[in-house]
Amino acid sequence: MKNNTRRDFIKSSAAVGSFFILPSGLRAKSPNSKICTAHIGTGGKGRIDTMYLAKHSNVEVIGLCDVDYAHGKMDTWSKQFKSATAFQDYREMLAKLDDKIDAVSISTPDHTHYPATMDAMERGKHIYLQKPLTHKLKEARQLAEFAAKKGLTTQMGIQNQSREAYRLARHYIQEGLIGKVTKVYVWSFKTWGYDGEPFKEKSEVPGTLDWNLWLGTAPMHDYVSKVYHPGQWRKLLDFGCGTLGDMGIHIFDTPFKALDLKDPKWVEADCREPNGFGHAEKNMVRYGFNPTKYTTDNFTFTWWDGADAPRHKNNPDLMLPNGDELPKQGAVFVGENGRMVLPHCSMPTFYPDSVTKNIPKTDIVGVDHYTQFLDAIEGKDKTLAGFDYSGPLAESLCLGVVACQFPGKRLNWNAKKMKVTNLPEANPHLKGRYRKF
Numbered sequence: 001m002k003n004n005t006r007r008d009f010i011k012s013s014a015a016v017g018s019f020f021i022l023p024s025g026l027r028a029k030s031p032n033s034k035i036c037t038a039h040i041g042t043g044g045k046g047r048i049d050t051m052y053l054a055k056h057s058n059v060e061v062i063g064l065c066d067v068d069y070a071h072g073k074m075d076t077w078s079k080q081f082k083s084a085t086a087f088q089d090y091r092e093m094l095a096k097l098d099d100k101i102d103a104v105s106i107s108t109p110d111h112t113h114y115p116a117t118m119d120a121m122e123r124g125k126h127i128y129l130q131k132p133l134t135h136k137l138k139e140a141r142q143l144a145e146f147a148a149k150k151g152l153t154t155q156m157g158i159q160n161q162s163r164e165a166y167r168l169a170r171h172y173i174q175e176g177l178i179g180k181v182t183k184v185y186v187w188s189f190k191t192w193g194y195d196g197e198p199f200k201e202k203s204e205v206p207g208t209l210d211w212n213l214w215l216g217t218a219p220m221h222d223y224v225s226k227v228y229h230p231g232q233w234r235k236l237l238d239f240g241c242g243t244l245g246d247m248g249i250h251i252f253d254t255p256f257k258a259l260d261l262k263d264p265k266w267v268e269a270d271c272r273e274p275n276g277f278g279h280a281e282k283n284m285v286r287y288g289f290n291p292t293k294y295t296t297d298n299f300t301f302t303w304w305d306g307a308d309a310p311r312h313k314n315n316p317d318l319m320l321p322n323g324d325e326l327p328k329q330g331a332v333f334v335g336e337n338g339r340m341v342l343p344h345c346s347m348p349t350f351y352p353d354s355v356t357k358n359i360p361k362t363d364i365v366g367v368d369h370y371t372q373f374l375d376a377i378e379g380k381d382k383t384l385a386g387f388d389y390s391g392p393l394a395e396s397l398c399l400g401v402v403a404c405q406f407p408g409k410r411l412n413w414n415a416k417k418m419k420v421t422n423l424p425e426a427n428p429h430l431k432g433r434y435r436k437f
């Protein structure tokens with residue numbers, strides 16, 4: 001009863017709106033002011049997510065779940081969070097701790113994002129979900145719509161968005177420092193793809209791992225050591241979104257937010273022919289968007305990944321003076337009055353130098369993405385990467401992943417109907433197929 005009162009309070013304060021300042025002292029009257037969290041996927045990035053969320057003074061970790069007790073570091077966690085209960089199956093954790101949980105953090109491979117998040121949101125939980133939000137385009141739309149309907153606080157794990165460098169970059173673009181933007185080039189040198197043959201051998205499943213739970217709703221595959229788990233799943237169609245999903249979502253974010261980009265009109269890709277198994281190791285994806293108040297009418301947006309990215313190095317837009325080198329991953333914004341180079345996770349630089357003479361004064365500082373989420377649950381802040389923003393961002397990215405299955409073909413996109421209008425064979429790639437597990 002005590003807990004219910006507090007939880008109802010947390011739910012209703014977040015549901016009032018995404019930004020709601022509580023009258024001072026109201027939370028202090030709550031019988032127990034802790035936000036009780038449960039964590040799905042506690043190894044890899046989940047280790048960092050759990051650590052950062054738990055650092056907040058108002059958080060109490062009550063549930064920890066990983067399908068692999070060893071990779072999920074359950075021994076270490078159980079010493080650190082003595083009152084938390086450990087699970088291997090997130091469905092069991094959500095069902096058993098249901099009325100005690102306020103917020104759920106999900107840091108599993110991409111294919112599990114949608115089913116785990118939906119389960120938690122149906123129970124009214126606030127969600128911190130890792131990027132790229134979802135594995136399939138339609139899942140992103142469904143999560144965003146459902147979170148809005150339930151009035152839940154949400155945040156996608158694109159933590160750089162809240163840091164000073166990206167906030168300043170957005171501010172400078174929107175203040176018109178380089179004029180209206182005509183072209184954006186985005187890239188990553190990473191190669192989260194697999195061009196080889198399907199794996200034929202099988203390995204023994206480690207004793208600490210429940211392979212059926214790891215697969216979850218994905219199609220059945222035999223376990224092969226070091227091919228899927230941990231981390232390598234990114235390269236494979238059934239589990240991840242390739243380099244586009246891994247790094248693209250971080251790097252697309254600043255141009256999307258700064259230029260207020262919405263649904264693409266079309267997308268086209270250049271990569272190897274699909275092999276039905278792995279994402280291509282090298283991709284080029286080009287998007288067409290409607291112009292916005294920050295772009296020219298003929299605005300273009302181009303992504304490269306893999307070795308040699310960004311390709312077309314003889315393109316004058318990508319040649320820097322004074323021997324300056326392009327970053328290994330990041331973005332170049334080409335404006336009517338100059339260029340902004342934004343290395344991934346670093347401060348922007350401008351060409352020509354004279355552009356910086358007009359740098360507008362600002363008091364923008366970085367904030368912590370996790371704290372922002374927890375404060376938003378309490379009605380004290382607003383998340384920058386809530387599903388209302390990150391849903392459409394993830395949709396554009398997932399559409400690029402689909403285009404890579406049809407290299408050389410332009411996919412015309414009707415966002416309202418969620419349909420590729422000129423290539424019906426692309427549409428089945430927009431949705432998931434869910435195995436019972």
Ligand SMILES: NC(=O)c1ccc[n+]([C@@H]2O[C@H](COP(=O)([O-])OP(=O)(O)OC[C@H]3O[C@@H](n4cnc5c(N)ncnc54)[C@H](O)[C@@H]3O)[C@@H](O)[C@H]2O)c1
Pocket residue numbers: 040041042043044045046065066067068071072088090107108109110112130131132157158159213214216229230231232246
């Ligand atoms: N924001 C960032 O900078 C950043 C960086 C790395 C990874 N990520 C994201 O974090 C997520 C995980 O990536 P990773 O590199 O840590 O992968 P990983 O494979 O190294 O770790 C995933 C963890 O989740 C566990 N897991 C898998 N399926 C599970 C399930 N159904 N229930 C509970 N636990 C499960 C695994 O055992 C493992 O501990 C991905 O969505 C990835 O895109 C984000």
